Amino acid sequence: MIDAANAIQLIFAFTAMFGIILVWPSTRFRPLSLALLMEASLMLCNFAEESGLSQQLWGETLITPIFGLGFGPALFLFTRGLVFSNKGLAFDQAIHFLPMLLVFSLAAMPQLIIALGTISLVVYLSLCWKLMRDYEQASRDRRSDAQNLTLTWLKLVLILYITAIAVDAIRQNLQTELPISILEPWYIATLLVYLGLCCFLIYKGVHQPELFDGLEQYQKEALEALDPPLDETANSLFEQINKQLLEQKLYRTPRLSLSDLSEHTGLTEKDISWAINQGGGQSFADYINRLRIDEICEEIRYNDNRSLLDLALAAGFNSKSSFNTVFKRMTGKTPSQFQKEALN
Template sequence: MLTPLSISGLTLFQVIFAWQMCFAAILVWQNPKSRCLVLFFVFQALLCVANVLESAGYSLAGYVITPAFTVAMGPVWYLSVRTLVGASGSVLQSGRHLLLPLASLGLTDFVQPLIALGSVMLLCYLVASLKLLRDYRDTVYQVHADAPTVGLNWLTWLLGGYVVLSLTDFVRMNVQPITPMPWKAYWYFAHEVGFFGILSLLLVRVIKQPHFFNRLAQYQALSQPEEAAQDKQLAQSIFEAVDAQIREQALFCQPRLSIQHIADQLSLGVKQVSWAINSVSNNNFSNYINEIRLEQIEKQLADPAYAEVSILSIAMDNGFNAKSTFNQAFKARTGMTPTRYRTLCRAQSTV
């Protein structure tokens, strides 16, 4: 038989949760590109504080306000992600997403309807956030040679986990009037631990990845397919100029090479360069640059003059800035690890 989970235990956890969210807000403030997440972490801290106060019997003029937080959770997530990736939208457009949460502050007598509304809104906004992250992924591969470094796949997975947790929390909140104690307390505590874990991982990943590409609105059109057929000869001509520039000047050795840099050097438009690379090489910009890097690395691994140079040094000298990214790309291209490839090359040269 389950023993009741004490209110003091839940309250202590909420206090710890609130403290961690305040600490997270202070940490992310240090990086201007992730500063937009301060709003999100502060919001979570205020929610924890509201839970603590209401569980202790305190309320604002007799009203419970935590249901309004449920309505606001989805918009806060979405606006945080949208600002992080630099999606288009004015302050006025952003403010519209907060109108319903603000209006719900005057409707807190209708606790269960607000919880149901907030749960549905949260799922809808999380799906919209995942779509933004998909657009971000497609765009960053069109713009940056080091796309995996500034990628946000980890955030996509965290949001996916948050969606799953939110679905079960949706059930919990809407059946709590008929849920007996102590199941209600344990179920609530389990979800709080889950959310605490996801948000802790969010903080760790933001700190570990200080570089973000936050200009989605500026370059998003590059990831969209061209509607009108353009001159293939023109594409070939532009591509040859781009390819020559990159190879002759060894631009691929720059870890943070961007398509904007190439376009500026050739006095071309970014969209022209992107279209030419996509049309002729059948690759996005990131994969195209990595193919050139891997070609050079294969030659150097087979060259006796580089026999004493470490594989990691060769990879870094040719533009890769992460060992895991290099190993994954090399194996995808050759079907073997760099060490195995070098060993086979040495064996063939001695035959």
């Protein structure tokens, strides 16, 4: 007889398999298919072991702990696929899952496998976090709209996933201490959390967020020697760039990128980035957005009759939410608070 947990496992498995079909057309989200396949396989194996079907198929051996060695690599490859525009699925990525095959010989020691899986997960999640940090730094250094390209949603998913794993580990360790009336709802709640995270990732794969495409070039330039121009210092070159930006109001260009500025100034992207970082002491996104905020603040002080949104759009912001976020971060006040104080 199928209980509530078994029903959720089957729903989870078929949701994940349907999700694979939905996200597969997207190259950048295609690695998510591996994570979804892992989840679907795990849920089916859980169902088989808990319903007794596994005894007819593969005997008394528990194989579900082995999946713990696969979730870390799957999440890492998914993250790498998002932050790099040219990374999809490749055959050589299968090496990340080799430990799953190697521990089959240790299937009789599930606690050891669980421990190895935990270590693997910690290592791969650390790599995921580094990739996201590099991605966000690169977007800030090359795009003025970097705040629209963040992977905050993915960070939240990873945090919730880690939390769910930790809570479920506590449940497993207390199985001999707590009554089934507590353990069963606890297990069902954990399954629902995992199912919710899975559905959210599928949603993101279908309704793709805007992503930054320049991490490969950013890393390539970081490996090269950043030789300063022969006749200019960082400060003087920055002043030259700043003067041209202010005179031509180039910062008003929505979604202004480092490559756009390179076309306008005739300087290389590398030299512009070097000048802004070293001479200006800030990232490209912070620099451009500071110019926009300064203009808006001046317009507010001169009692411009336009709405705050109109001022923001005229200054180069492409959405109300990004304008509000940047304004609060740079001034410590919301736009409406600043306007109210400036006009009093």
